[in-house]
Amino acid sequence: MNAFFRKKSIEQLQRDGAKNTGLNRVLGLWQLTAIGLGGIIGVAIFVLIGVAAAEHSGPAVILSFIIAGLASAR
Numbered sequence: 001m002n003a004f005f006r007k008k009s010i011e012q013l014q015r016d017g018a019k020n021t022g023l024n025r026v027l028g029l030w031q032l033t034a035i036g037l038g039g040i041i042g043v044a045i046f047v048l049i050g051v052a053a054a055e056h057s058g059p060a061v062i063l064s065f066i067i068a069g070l071a072s073a074r
Contacts, residue, residue, distance in 0.1 A: 008016075027035075049068050057064035 049065070053061045053064040053068070
């Protein structure tokens with residue numbers, strides 16, 4: 001259980017943060033905004049498909065998901 005409760009010291013965290021990882025920041029404001037909007041819209045689409053499938057397809061919910069997936073793949 002000790003492995004779950006291990007903590008790093010502040011000094012260790014500062015040393016880790018000061019290391020150069022070789023990664024550059026390339027995403028700007030517009031790219032991050034587009035990613036956020038895409039995530040929100042994507043979740044909304046799946047929620048609406050799930051609600052429609054549950055209310056209108058009865059026990060064939062799996063079949064309706066397959067049909068919706070094929071329709072959205074085109």
